[in-house]
Amino acid sequence: MxxxxxxxxxxxxxxxxxxxxxxxxxxxxxxxxxxxxxxxxxVTREEFDAQTAVLLRTRQKLEALEQELMRLEQ
Known part of the structure; x- marks a missing residue:
């Protein structure tokens, strides 16, 4: 590089x-x-990609929890 x-x-x-x-x-x-x-x-590209994957999984978990909370509130 x-x-x-x-x-x-x-x-x-x-x-x-x-x-x-x-x-x-x-x-x-x-x-x-x-x-x-x-x-x-x-940061290296590998570190960036790893953190992007972690962020994506976290976002997916958050969305699932928000949906579960909405279901429980109803």
Whole structure:
């Protein structure tokens, strides 16, 4: 992921600044990106998907309980 992002950033920089590869070596850009991403509060796709599944199950249970409560109140 970081390698792809670094490569895309280098390509964009090269488009904007023809001498970008000499000014910012790929290794340095990779290190800077890794440090910047480490400071961000990110989760992996797997963690996100797992939490989405938990939320869906919780929502389904809540809806079932609400229906049961309505049935009992009648």
């Amino acid at each position: 970081i390698n792809d992002l670094a490569q895309r950033l280098l390509e964009e920089l090269h488009t904007q600044l023809p001498n970008a590869e000499r000014l910012i070596p790929k290794r340095e850009l990779h290190i800077a990106l890794q440090a910047a991403l480490a400071r961000l509060d990110l």
